Amino acid sequence: MNRRQFLRWGGGAVVVxxxxxxxxxGRRGAPADDDWAGPLFDDRFAAYAxxxxxxERKLRVALEKKGVLKxxxxxxxxxxxxxxxxxxxxxxxxxxxxKTELQLYALAWLRQRHRAMPAPGxxx
Amino acid sequence: MSLVESVEGRRYDLVIIGGGVAGISVALQLADGGRTxxxxxxxxxxxxxxxxxxxxVEAEGDLSAEHFASHSQRVFGGTSNIWGGFxxxxxxxxxxxxxxxxxxxxxxxxxxxxAEILDLPEESYRDPTQPLCGSAGxxxxxxxxxxxxxxxKYLGSFAAHETIDVLLRHTATRLVxxxxxxxxxxxxxxxxxxxxxxxxxxxxxxxxxxxxPRLLLQSGLGESRAVGRYxxxxxxxxxxxxxxxxxxxxxxAMEALRSERYHALQISSEECVERGIPSFSVxxxxxxxxxxxxxxxxxxxxxxxxxxxxxxxxxxxxxxxxDGDAPTGPxxxxxxxxxxRDALLHVWDVLSELLLRGGVGRMSPLKPKLRIGAGGHLLGxxxxxxxxxxxxxxxxxxxxxxxxxxxxxSSVFPHAGAANPTYTIVALAVRLxxxxxxxxxxxxx
Numbered sequence: 001m002n003r004r005q006f007l008r009w010g011g012g013a014v015v016v017x018x019x020x021x022x023x024x025x026g027r028r029g030a031p032a033d034d035d036w037a038g039p040l041f042d043d044r045f046a047a048y049a050x051x052x053x054x055x056e057r058k059l060r061v062a063l064e065k066k067g068v069l070k071x072x073x074x075x076x077x078x079x080x081x082x083x084x085x086x087x088x089x090x091x092x093x094x095x096x097x098x099k100t101e102l103q104l105y106a107l108a109w110l111r112q113r114h115r116a117m118p119a120p121g122x123x124x
Numbered sequence: 125m126s127l128v129e130s131v132e133g134r135r136y137d138l139v140i141i142g143g144g145v146a147g148i149s150v151a152l153q154l155a156d157g158g159r160t161x162x163x164x165x166x167x168x169x170x171x172x173x174x175x176x177x178x179x180x181v182e183a184e185g186d187l188s189a190e191h192f193a194s195h196s197q198r199v200f201g202g203t204s205n206i207w208g209g210f211x212x213x214x215x216x217x218x219x220x221x222x223x224x225x226x227x228x229x230x231x232x233x234x235x236x237x238x239a240e241i242l243d244l245p246e247e248s249y250r251d252p253t254q255p256l257c258g259s260a261g262x263x264x265x266x267x268x269x270x271x272x273x274x275x276x277k278y279l280g281s282f283a284a285h286e287t288i289d290v291l292l293r294h295t296a297t298r299l300v301x302x303x304x305x306x307x308x309x310x311x312x313x314x315x316x317x318x319x320x321x322x323x324x325x326x327x328x329x330x331x332x333x334x335x336x337p338r339l340l341l342q343s344g345l346g347e348s349r350a351v352g353r354y355x356x357x358x359x360x361x362x363x364x365x366x367x368x369x370x371x372x373x374x375x376x377a378m379e380a381l382r383s384e385r386y387h388a389l390q391i392s393s394e395e396c397v398e399r400g401i402p403s404f405s406v407x408x409x410x411x412x413x414x415x416x417x418x419x420x421x422x423x424x425x426x427x428x429x430x431x432x433x434x435x436x437x438x439x440x441x442x443x444x445x446x447d448g449d450a451p452t453g454p455x456x457x458x459x460x461x462x463x464x465r466d467a468l469l470h471v472w473d474v475l476s477e478l479l480l481r482g483g484v485g486r487m488s489p490l491k492p493k494l495r496i497g498a499g500g501h502l503l504g505x506x507x508x509x510x511x512x513x514x515x516x517x518x519x520x521x522x523x524x525x526x527x528x529x530x531x532x533x534s535s536v537f538p539h540a541g542a543a544n545p546t547y548t549i550v551a552l553a554v555r556l557x558x559x560x561x562x563x564x565x566x567x568x569x
Contacts, residue, residue, distance in 0.1 A: 039421040068419065080419030081258075081483050089477060091489045094366055096476050098418070105416055 036074030040108035049109035139324040144202020146533035147330030153557025167198035181456035195500035201275020217393035218539035238550035245383035254377035259482025261395035264377035266385040299343035333502025354437040358499035361431040369485035371423040402434035403542035506535040
């Protein structure tokens with residue numbers, strides 16, 4: 001392998017590695033920026049969210065797959081409305097919601113709660 | 125003086141039996157035509173317990189005997205003496221499916237005149253519904269407020285009128301008829317006295333949902349017809365559940381109208397027809413809040429809900445007469461079953477789904493335990509229709525087979541809608557009054 005071949009193969013490997021890392025990150029979920037969650041945080045959904053506290057990643061992936069939650073722009077409300085036309089309806093608490101709404105509000109509640117928790121070792 | 129004490133020996137062009145909302149509205153249409161009109165009212169110009177007792181019935185089913193008696197007011201002005209004044213036009217739904225023998229436009233053409241009688245704003249007939257963003261299946265259809273007490277408003281003008289007489293404290297007991305024509309009505313003083321006949325060229329029964337079939341049955345004019353059958357009420361449920369509406373959607377509809385009104389949402393008539401469901405209305409009040417709706421935090425209007433529903437006509441729901449020989453006639457009997465919670469639940473869920481899928485707002489589930497009451501609207505007992513086997517009056521409100529006998533009031537409704545009926549009662553009475561007023565001289569003989 002001459003120097004030129006080495007650089008070509010090496011460059012390709014770097015590209016593949018970077019792409020793989022991006023896919024890996026994508027699977028792990030959106031970036032830590034959860035600003036979208038603040039406005040949707042509502043204690044009305046606390047019970048629903050607590051029951052799904054262990055499935056937070058699943059919730060996020062499901063919402064991303066539906067196109068409801070986007071890394072760049074947060075919640076796509078137009079997409080939630082679009083889905084509402086055929087989404088399953090669920091009675092929860094005092095009202096009826098679409099399934100997607102409940103997933104979104106549960107995730108918002110969980111994310112916001114994490115943010116509100118003090119970091120370990122940081123005095124309150 | 126047109127508040128007469130006795131009419132013996134007199135003959136009128138028209139006798140109206142019942143001095144309530146419907147009877148007064150018919151009389152007003154004949155006030156200028158020179159026709160001599162007599163209104164016979166069982167009650168007085170103010171409530172009298174002894175006369176009101178004549179309205180008592182026995183009842184089986186879901187409503188008490190007191191319910192029916194208290195909504196059959198024997199006093200001049202009828203139930204307008206006790207009403208809440210809720211007015212909105214009847215839904216188009218049952219007209220779209222042939223439930224009425226007239227077109228909706230035929231009825232709605234009389235709402236402007238009815239609005240004048242009821243002191244309602246133009247908006248009540250010009251803009252009875254407002255669309256909502258996002259949901260074609262639901263409309264804003266408020267109730268307008270009338271404070272008209274018919275007795276108080278019209279008795280004075282009738283007392284001074286040259287051709288309209290009012291006979292109070294006399295109860296009609298029988299229509300005297302032969303050869304398919306009514307010749308006279310027998311009346312008796314409500315609190316006792318001798319009976320006598322009053323002759324006329326035309327007769328209009330305007331004695332309410334129980335009084336109209338009663339007189340037909342007492343006169344032998346109801347045995348083979350639907351008289352007293354297909355009785356309906358308006359199921360009402362207070363505090364049935366909750367509603368949250370997107371303020372961006374509901375406020376423009378609410379603010380498009382300026383008149384005093386009670387807010388309400390209704391499944392549109394077209395949607396009801398498509399889904400095969402009866403009319404259904406929920407009243408709400410204005411309470412501001414915030415909530416999540418379809419992925420956004422929005423300003424909302426939050427309220428508890430009051431249901432006004434339509435019940436389907438059923439032949440088994442009926443008014444009939446018990447045995448007896450009291451001077452004013454035998455006691456009445458009512459059998460009425462209201463729809464069960466499950467019937468309301470289905471329509472509630474439809475409304476809930478339409479609101480949420482349309483992005484307008486959300487409702488709570490219907491409360492599991494409901495007290496289903498009724499609006500005090502006694503409807504359908506002399507229903508209008510083309511077929512004499514299943515109806516009592518034709519499209520002109522004339523009793524099938526009786527040339528000069530008409531019926532008006534809530535009893536002619538073949539379908540009740542969800543709207544409080546008074547506005548439509550007055551519209552139909554105006555229609556009948558004008559129909560009579562337009563009849564040529566030959567037809568009055």
